[in-house]
Amino acid sequence: MATDIGLGLKIVGAGIAIGFAALGSGIGQGTAAAAGIGAVSEKEEMMGKSLAFATLVETQAIYGFVIAILILFVI
Amino acid sequence: MFYPAKMKKICVVALDRYRDRIVERLHVLGTIELLEQENRGYEGRVYGEKGREQVTGLLRRAEEVLDFLSPFETVAGKGSILKMLLERPAPPVFDSGILSVAGGNNYLRGLSGRVRRLRERLGRLESELERVDLVLTEVQGLLGLDVDLSRVRDTEHTFSVLGRVLADSFEELKKQLVTFDVTIVTDVGEEEIPLLILGLKKQKEEVTKTLEKIGFKKVPARSLKGTPKEITAKNLERRTTLTSEKNAIKKELAKTAEKEMQNLLALREYLEIQLEKYEAQRLFSETKRTFTIEGYIPAKKVESTVKELKTVSEGHATIIIDETGADKNIPVHFDNPSLIQPFQLLTRAYAMPKYTEVDPTWLIALWFPLFFGIMLTDMAYGIGLFLLAWFMIWRFESQGMQDLGKILAFSSIWTIILGATFGSVFGNFFQSFFGISFGVFDPLFRADLALLFAIIIGLIHLNLGLALGIKEKLRKRDQKALVFEHLWIVLLEIGAGLLLFLGRRVSILSAILFLASIAILLKKPEGVGPLEINSFFGSSLSYARLLALSLATTGIAIAVNEIGGMLLGSFVGALFGVVILLGGHIFNFAINVFGAFVHSMRLHYVEFFSMFYEGGGREFSPFKAKRRYTKKGGN
Known part of the structure; x- marks a missing residue:
């Protein structure tokens, strides 16, 4: 029984780690992408960099993802 | 491959009589980025001004016809979306007699005359259709009135007014008009009731004011003949005739567009190429009988370009090749094998490398x-x-x-x-689904x-x-x-x-x-x-x-x-x-x-x-003919 609770907590913990990280990243990505679209509409050459900026914010979600994997497989 | 192409500076001095051939050859080779010279023009003379004007005029005409015809090409509907997606672009035009200034002029003269006539007819039909539609809208609310509208005129002592009123306000209107000497001709209607009101001219102002208060919508009495029903029937018939005429012209225009679009695009491209050659000459420096071209050239292209220039100038051009030295604005030209050239797209999307920087x-x-x-x-x-x-x-x-x-x-x-x-x-x-699994390792687990x-x-x-x-x-x-x-x-x-x-x-x-x-x-x-x-x-x-x-x-x-x-x-x-x-x-x-x-x-x-990687270089922009609709080897 104790093992089951432990497993449950691990899964919830992993969910919280990736969930909140992705939420924050999503909000940030919205702002970055909106600014990027603005930049591209004024200067088309900015397309590549704008895409990179929009994905820049995703790093936080990746951290959440790494933590989730560590919780599930390593701890 | 690991660094951008090494660049050199080139200077070509030649007699005016070789000018056209040299410029033409350089435009085909596309190996030199032209630099602006200090002593441009000679005593106010700009070389090839007349030719440039001629080409500009032709180009304007070609664009005018193209602008007018291009919407009809899509109207012609080249079939389903699938067909559009799968249809490859038409093959390029190779000097079909129109790719020269004289040929283009002849071609455009015939075509633009034909298109202009169709365009004018289309314009006339469209304005008449608009007029017919206006009449139809106006008489639509009066259909119940069995009155010849040509007889609805003011006389010396009487006035007449045509219009509609909301069915709910009709009783109120009748009540308000009781005090005036007016005759109301009307018919039943569901939402709006058509009205013809006849009265004494001296009461016209007061009657008009009363009608306005109740929300009477006046219909202007045009020079229409017959009852509203007759007018509607006549105009509907006219509308059908006009629409079919309009469609026939549109079809003809679509056919013309389909047939001529490729030629027109080719002609426009040819003229743009010619114009670019004239424009480039504004960068040359000039003396009475000679001209000088200066620019950047990739070191690898020097030998072949010099050879070509010597040939077209019959050995009468002086060509000086120099190092770029400490120039700050040296253009950057990729120097990659064809296999990895597509990836230049990704480098370019970030930033061109600097001239002295590694090309990633x-x-x-x-x-x-x-x-x-x-x-x-x-x-x-x-x-x-x-x-x-x-x-x-x-x-x-x-x-x-x-x-x-x-x-x-x-x-x-x-x-x-x-x-x-x-x-x-x-x-x-x-x-x-089949219970078959293979693979050395499953990342999911x-x-x-x-x-x-x-x-x-x-x-x-x-x-x-x-x-x-x-x-x-x-x-x-x-x-x-x-x-x-x-x-x-x-x-x-x-x-x-x-x-x-x-x-x-x-x-x-x-x-x-x-x-x-x-x-x-x-x-x-x-x-x-x-x-x-x-x-x-x-x-x-x-x-x-x-x-x-x-x-x-x-x-x-x-x-x-x-x-x-x-x-x-x-x-x-x-x-x-x-x-x-x-x-x-x-x-x-x-x-x-x-x-x-x-x-x-x-x-x-x-x-x-x-x-x-920093990036921030300026991409090499050679003097080169950009062809899409005309084949290389044309003029």
Whole structure:
């Protein structure tokens, strides 16, 4: 029984780690992408960099993802 | 390949009589970027002014006809969307008698006259149709009145007014008009009631005011003959005739557009090429009988260009080749083998390298497809991607689409190889439906190992960038940048490596290396000091996305297979199941191809380039004829 609770907590913990990280990243990505679209509409050459900026914010979600994997497989 | 092409400066001095041939040859070769000269023009004379005016005039006329005809080409409806998608662009026109100033002039004279006549007829028909529609709208509310409208006129002592009133207000109107000497001719109506009001002229003003108060909508009495019903019938008939005439003209215009569009586009391109040649001559410096061209040329093209110029000028041109020296504005020209040229698209999208900087295209060509493959990791999606890439190369002409298609083709190869290695075909499709499973390792169940694998790949990638950065700084003898940008990372990595592989035995040595790294960052003039360690750590972890996207592709595919599989029990369920399987996999393919592309790009732009690449060069822009509708070898 104790093992089951432990497993449950691990899964919830992993969910919280990736969930909140992705939420924050999503909000940030919205702002970055909106600014990027603005930049591209004024200067088309900015397309590549704008895409990179929009994905820049995703790093936080990746951290959440790494933590989730560590919780599930390593701890 | 590793650096942009070496450039030279070229100066050509020749007699005016060779001018046209030299300019023409240079335009075809496209090897020189022209530089503006100081002593332009000779005593106010601009060479070829008359010809330039002629070409400009013709170009304007061609564009006018093109602008008018192009909407009709789409109206002609080239068939279904599928046909449009699968139809390759028409072959280029090769001097069909119109690609010369005189030929173009003749061609345009005939065509623009014909198009103008059709255009005028169309205009007349459209304005008449508008008038007919206006009459129809106006008499529509009066249909119940059985009165010849031509007789609705003011006389010496009486006035008449036509209009409509809301059915609810009709009783009120009658009540208000009781005090006046008026006659009301009317008919029943559901929402609005048509009215003809006749009265004494001396009461006209007061009657009009009363009518306005009640909301009477006046219909202007035009010179219409007959009752509203007769007028409507006559105008409806007229409308049908006019519409069919209009459609016939539109059809004729669509036919003309379909037949002539390719020729017109070719002519426009030819004229633009001619104009560019005239415009370029404004950059030359001139004497009474000679002219001088100056520009940049890739060193590899010098020999062939000089040979060509000597031939066309019969040896009468003086050509001086010089080093670029300390010029600040030297253009950057890629110098890559054709296999990796498509990846220049990705370098360009970030920034052109500086003239003296390393060109990262070959590195992108090496790593981008691998990253893409890891992120997509599915054999079936890889085959789909290869077909998509092949289609893009086959269907589209533009350089950008061709390059993109080739990049995707290279990426699809890694996707297929890795998909086969990890046993992923539409996710777990074969395992789920046929019980067949293959592959050496399933990242979904050993995500920790896969994560380690992704981070190791990332560290190799980052260290390659680091090594390039160090090499560049050494080459430029920029010791300050070497220490503050790269050395601290090297110390940090060696410290961490020792600790990881040799353990506590070397902990003092590791600590010293860490402290040295921090000390360098504390001394760094700009930046955020030791916090940069955090950003390096972040960059390494960022490669975890390789695994994240790979798992996302597989995860969504498995979900689609599960949902689809659940429905396969009955016949109706199976129909839905197949739709879900098809739609789900197409969606997964589309979203993850996009994701893999953007994230592979980002790993290069953000993590990799920050180690060594600055960019900011100006791309070489040669004096060259851009042809799409006319064949090379035409004029």
